[in-house]
Amino acid sequence: MTAEHLDGNALAGPLGEIFAVDVTAAIGRCASCGLTGPVAALRVYGPEPGLVARCPGCEEVVLRLVRGPGTAWLDLRGTVSLRLNIPD
Amino acid sequence: MGIVSRGFRGRRREGGDELPPGQYLVEDFPVLSAGPTPRVPLDRWEFAIDTEDGQTHRWSWQEFMALPMQTPTVDIHCVTKWTKLGTTWEGVSLDVFFEDVESAAEYALVYSYGGYTTNLPLEELLDGKAWIVHSFDGEELEPRHGGPARLLVPHLYFWKSAKWVRGIRLLNEDSPGVWETAGYHNYGDPWREQRYEGD
Numbered sequence: 001m002t003a004e005h006l007d008g009n010a011l012a013g014p015l016g017e018i019f020a021v022d023v024t025a026a027i028g029r030c031a032s033c034g035l036t037g038p039v040a041a042l043r044v045y046g047p048e049p050g051l052v053a054r055c056p057g058c059e060e061v062v063l064r065l066v067r068g069p070g071t072a073w074l075d076l077r078g079t080v081s082l083r084l085n086i087p088d
Numbered sequence: 089m090g091i092v093s094r095g096f097r098g099r100r101r102e103g104g105d106e107l108p109p110g111q112y113l114v115e116d117f118p119v120l121s122a123g124p125t126p127r128v129p130l131d132r133w134e135f136a137i138d139t140e141d142g143q144t145h146r147w148s149w150q151e152f153m154a155l156p157m158q159t160p161t162v163d164i165h166c167v168t169k170w171t172k173l174g175t176t177w178e179g180v181s182l183d184v185f186f187e188d189v190e191s192a193a194e195y196a197l198v199y200s201y202g203g204y205t206t207n208l209p210l211e212e213l214l215d216g217k218a219w220i221v222h223s224f225d226g227e228e229l230e231p232r233h234g235g236p237a238r239l240l241v242p243h244l245y246f247w248k249s250a251k252w253v254r255g256i257r258l259l260n261e262d263s264p265g266v267w268e269t270a271g272y273h274n275y276g277d278p279w280r281e282q283r284y285e286g287d
Contacts, residue, residue, distance in 0.1 A: 004121060045122050048168040049247060050270055052122040059124060061203075066271035068284040073271030 005054075008042035014051060014065055018072060021084055029080040032060035039063070039082070108278035111171040117224075117233065118170055122266070125231050126202035126252045133236055135220060136255035137185060140193040147185070152220070152237070155180045160219060162242035164249070165278035177240055179221030182213045193258035197265060198239055201252040205265035207274070208241065208248055210258060217243055220253060245276040245283070 008024055015023045024040040035057035042053040042062055050066035055078070064075040076082075107113065130149040137145045147155075161176045196210045212218065218241045222229055229235030234251025241248045247267050268274050273282040281287060 004124060046120075048120055049267060049272065050122070054123060061123075064270050066267075068271055071271065071284065073285075075270050 005043045005045045008038065008040040008044055008053060010044045010047075011039060011042070011051060011053060011063070011065070014047070014067065014072075017067075018074065021086060023082065023084070025085070027083040028062060030055040030058065030060065030062055031078045031080050033058035034080075107171050108165055109281045110283075111165055111169055111278065114170040114172055117172060118166070118168075119232050120166070120168065121232075122204065123202055126200075127231060128201050128236055128252060130236060134255075135185075135237065135253065137189050138255060138257045139189060139191045140258050140260050145185070145189055149236070152180065153222075155184050158219065160221075160240070160242075162240070164242050164246050167245040167247055167272065167276065167278075167283050171278075176225055177219065177221040178223035178226075179219040179237070179240065181216060182218045182220065183216065185220070186214060189258075191258045193260055195259040195262045197257045197259055197263045198248075198250045198253060199255050199257065200250045201254050203266075204250055204252070206248050206250050207263055207265045207268055208244065209262075209275075212241060212244065212248075213256070217241065243277075245273075245278050247272065248276055 012022060012024045026039050027036060028039050029036045033055060035055055041056055043056055045052045050064055052061055053063040054060060055062050060078055062078040066073040133149045135147045135152060157178055158181055159176060159178045161174055163171060163173045164175055165171045194210055196213055197205055197207045199205045220237050221240045222237045224233060229238060237253055239250045239253045264274060271285055273284055273287050276282050
């Protein structure tokens, strides 16, 4: 990790405002290179003007989150899928 | 649509230090990044204007540096609410680049090394309102501030002033850029506080 970015654990609080489960523990697949790994392992830039989470393999954008007054915008175009463990 | 009185907008500075609404003053120069800082060697750098009918006009670094330079001193306003007054840059007016470009396009999509994009109406880039700059405060522009060259469009929020600029694509239809597709305002006038979609 460099001083330029944080790891994906930095997404836990902001995504916790939106999802009922801890998304940083989810396993995601990068839409650009296909690398699979936990959201916590993404490289996170920001938080302003928005959180930008990039693939540790190819550096393409996997997830973006912008928080405005009373509103959040979540962009998952760079994610093929998220695998989440949820209780039955 | 309601009647909008100009009296409810922030007033532009006329010798005073009035800021756009919601902004605060900084003396330093904050760095915001959405990815790794691109490093662009000058011998491989180029700036391009791509017209809507498929023509491309290109400038190498040497050709860029041979163009007539200006040194605009302007205030810059970041959507994250900081404003920096009286910043001095050196670069080339986009009017110079557009002298030989024939286009009827109304929209521009600015693209950068590293993949960043931002959109604006083409007229916001013309008539002395925008520059491609290579120096800040008398020093060559550092990579973290967008060097070797960035766009400077100071009358709009600073995310429109794309760092590491690589080119401008002219379009007949508007095409929202990186932040404009993630909740930020399509136009971004700081004096009308157009921060987010719907403002």
